Amino acid sequence: MPEIALFGAGRIGRIHAGNIAAQPGFRLRYVVDVNAAAAGELAALHGASSTDVEQALADPAVTAVVIAASTDTHADLIARAARAGKAIFCEKPVATDLDGAQSCAVAVAAAGVPCMIGFQRRFDPTFAALKRRLDAGEIGAPEVVVLTSRDPGPPPLDYLKQSGGVFKDMLIHDFDVCRWLLADEIVDLYATGACLSANAKLAGDLDTAAVTLRSRQGRLCTINTSRHAAYGYDQRIEVLGAAGMLQAGNHRPTEVTASLADTVSTDVPEPFFLERYRRAYAEEMAYFAAILAGKTVAAPSLSDGIKALELAELATRSWREGRALSCSV
């Protein structure tokens, strides 16, 4: 039975801890965090121990690691876990920059360990069903992808300042979804946006953005993003194909409809990613278990993680330079 070391006891670490504990055949052995109290508490909740990175990686009972620590530690932890021969699940993004990502990729390749990146949207039941139906040819070849990706409200200024910018912080998910849906590589992109809130201005960032991407086979993808959708977390996919269209809508807490004097109304979408992607997080951990069991290969792979990061960096440059840019690929 795979025993798991979890790095990171914050919000996303706690989700992974719960899913590891609930995953048949998995055992959570260690929780590691710079905040020792948080690590201890989370470990206790699931019958695990808290420890440090060295000890966790040195323990031969540990088969796999789940990395959910702060972004600036990802690349280093991936490389160390790879050298220790552990299978790896790492939250997105792979690294804060492309150099870091590529160097840890060398370590993973050398070790030959599986490495899965936590783009959980691929495991959302609605998105996954859309992808299956697209691949099954229900609407023919995809021609246009439209992604809507809006947060309910902007994060605090401190977060924004160290976030790497909206393209790395938010749209990296959408870049992955774009590549995943099109099953094609991007050849050029154009990114633009607006800064409508005080905090985004202070952070030198955008809070509203639009990116247009073109793939090798001439398929288009447009992504539109905002940091503040007043009605909640808005996560939609639309794919136009040669024979029709598939759309993935938002999830709602209930299916109640109210017909009153002036409006017929339903619930707003689930409030944020913890609610919307609750099942996706569970499904991705089940997929990681299937990788460890040798039933499937790592996907989204480390390479997927690096390509999404490349697109995020390119989009950032495109916006700053005000022009369309080609991918170096």
Add this chain to the structure above:
Amino acid sequence: MPEIALFGAGRIGRIHAGNIAAQPGFRLRYVVDVNAAAAGELAALHGASSTDVEQALADPAVTAVVIAASTDTHADLIARAARAGKAIFCEKPVATDLDGAQSCAVAVAAAGVPCMIGFQRRFDPTFAALKRRLDAGEIGAPEVVVLTSRDPGPPPLDYLKQSGGVFKDMLIHDFDVCRWLLADEIVDLYATGACLSANAKLAGDLDTAAVTLRSRQGRLCTINTSRHAAYGYDQRIEVLGAAGMLQAGNHRPTEVTASLADTVSTDVPEPFFLERYRRAYAEEMAYFAAILAGKTVAAPSLSDGIKALELAELATRSWREGRALSCSV
């Protein structure tokens, strides 16, 4: 070209006048109303003349009559028009009671003229599409029909007092829709209801009712009605068949959706029958034109009108006696 005499220059008469005028090949020749001013005004609007019943029926140029006068005149006008050899379109109900309806049916049969009853719901694009798809076998044999039929607000007390009661006044449409959808005759029914408003109490009537009908072939229909749906005019059909379900929803003025902090909302239904059934009224007049052109037969027929009236009277008795009743058929 058929020239038409229109009896009745009230609300529904004005709708028919407009549709007669717009119907290619029809000419509105006369408008007749006890209110001579109203008749004259409506006639002038469409280039017709106002006159009285005798002269309208005596004019050989008049091929057909459209009866939209008050309910208590229907049976007499039908009989007189039939004896004058005119084709007849008459608003529902055929008569205020069954005896009147049956006696005018004798005159129509004797004259051999076509007689169409204005159950306009059969011509609503949504209801007609549902019926076509049902008849085409899309959901197999119908098993259960659920009709929702709610007015936006109760009529004034004066209207209620002379309306004949909710079953004759409102549900007569639903009894026709029930027979039309099932293409089967009713063998028994049970009607019950409630009186939740002051006016309905004063009129000795119900404002909320539920009727359950069973057909020869064992199919069920439930009708639920209210005089006051706060969100507008609610007109829905649901048919469960052996292989699926067809539902006819309400029509909305626009397709705008608003996502705000607390709700995602769309328009309420069209406010009342004039808006909801605007196209149905035009379509039924086009159908009457097709009857006159010999391209089709009268439907809903006078017999349909009488059967709906029988069910309305039976439902009234069922409610008053508190028991299920069999149809005499």
Add this chain to the structure above:
Amino acid sequence: MPEIALFGAGRIGRIHAGNIAAQPGFRLRYVVDVNAAAAGELAALHGASSTDVEQALADPAVTAVVIAASTDTHADLIARAARAGKAIFCEKPVATDLDGAQSCAVAVAAAGVPCMIGFQRRFDPTFAALKRRLDAGEIGAPEVVVLTSRDPGPPPLDYLKQSGGVFKDMLIHDFDVCRWLLADEIVDLYATGACLSANAKLAGDLDTAAVTLRSRQGRLCTINTSRHAAYGYDQRIEVLGAAGMLQAGNHRPTEVTASLADTVSTDVPEPFFLERYRRAYAEEMAYFAAILAGKTVAAPSLSDGIKALELAELATRSWREGRALSCSV
């Protein structure tokens, strides 16, 4: 920490076992089933033991029982558990007939133990939200309730023969929902139906039914039921109130919409009760935990269970006798 004895290791017993195990503060101690192998397997899955009724009830560590055994054992198990001083959760229906239900009620009253009946629909997130909003006055006083309750396909003949008939077997849930929503008692009802399938005929039962109920305050409820909805499990509520309407729609597995040449389509509803009411079953066990913790009172209560059974028996008589019947209350 409450330790629980579970009676019944069948389909519904396994659901309860999982929810008991997942309920913080609960411990599953015993599983009891006439099928000892099934009991043993289910017990092992959750770290419990299998035993017999006597031993389970004799163990002072057992605070509460969950009864999910066959219907004919419910009343006896409730009475014995009550006499042993255990808190009780019992699946619907309370008993196969009213006499049995009333005699176990005496035992429960004498023992003063809490007794909750498993009408899980009250805990469905969508239905519960509708009820909260209704009680909060969003649409004013309720006037008409329309319940749609359709199974995806008929059970086998053997099941049908011992089911007690469609009113006790299926509609008992709807009778409870009707009373719960209206917060009022029923004064009369009329039940009718049809038998459109071979098995229902052989079992002397209906497979399609319509029931109309009237409450003390003059509110109406219509229930329409079928044993075979080709499109899945159809569970809807509609409440018309003085100021609007609330509707509870079906739940769908995903939010994908496909626009093809001829149709725009979405998923069919969740296939059956295990999927649709998965969360409801978890929520009702959490509610039972709250009862045991003294935070709330048993609801649906044993009395609710008995009243639903009374309505089911009355509906059966109404159908057989072809007439409306008053409640004895």
Add this chain to the structure above:
Amino acid sequence: MPEIALFGAGRIGRIHAGNIAAQPGFRLRYVVDVNAAAAGELAALHGASSTDVEQALADPAVTAVVIAASTDTHADLIARAARAGKAIFCEKPVATDLDGAQSCAVAVAAAGVPCMIGFQRRFDPTFAALKRRLDAGEIGAPEVVVLTSRDPGPPPLDYLKQSGGVFKDMLIHDFDVCRWLLADEIVDLYATGACLSANAKLAGDLDTAAVTLRSRQGRLCTINTSRHAAYGYDQRIEVLGAAGMLQAGNHRPTEVTASLADTVSTDVPEPFFLERYRRAYAEEMAYFAAILAGKTVAAPSLSDGIKALELAELATRSWREGRALSCSV
């Protein structure tokens, strides 16, 4: 009573003829077309005469002209009608190129006649309701506009070759809608696309395009277009504002929903612009009547028509040059 001369008896000319005839207070006096037979037939249908441009403009009874002839005649006809002192309604686009548009604008300004451009989408009931609610502040200031604009199938090669390209032919409507919704001028844009069909390739055109525009106040608009949406004519608007989102959906022929074994489906959208914008064409003619009656001013104005044409030319250049371009304004 304004008498109207209609130039153009083709598909769109026939629609305008019907709406002129139905417009209270309007009289259709002349129909002019290079195809004399078509002009004669359309004139006869509405009790008008056919004539030539000179005579129509020389007749002092003619107050206004409606220009629906081929695009290459628009600018010349506008200029001549202006010099003749007629009020002008002209189909989009104003001219085949910007020079032509600007020169006729000089003539209109000199004559001081009203000139309305036929961007009928502004008069679609759904789009107009969205705009009213946006202007009323329902979602706060607009931040992002997403326009979906897809035709059901590509036009023939001959049409494509003389169409001026997808940006002038199709997206000119969307450029107008973008400016109208934002009530702001565009400062830069980026257009890209793909050519996925044989005919578009032969015509040297795109059949799939994406345009991103930025306005003075930093608002974004993305437009996505295709020449072949298998499910019909797809015309949607989405506006994200500071306090919510407004969406305008497609119109459907009926409100029937079918629940079958595998899908729950509704109608596809109205098939093409004649059906979708039937009411919009009538409303815009009513608006033109209001201009003639002095009740309102021309809108969309000739200046709106020119600005949309500028954006279409800029988008064409942006696509050809592969880079974002600033507006000269």
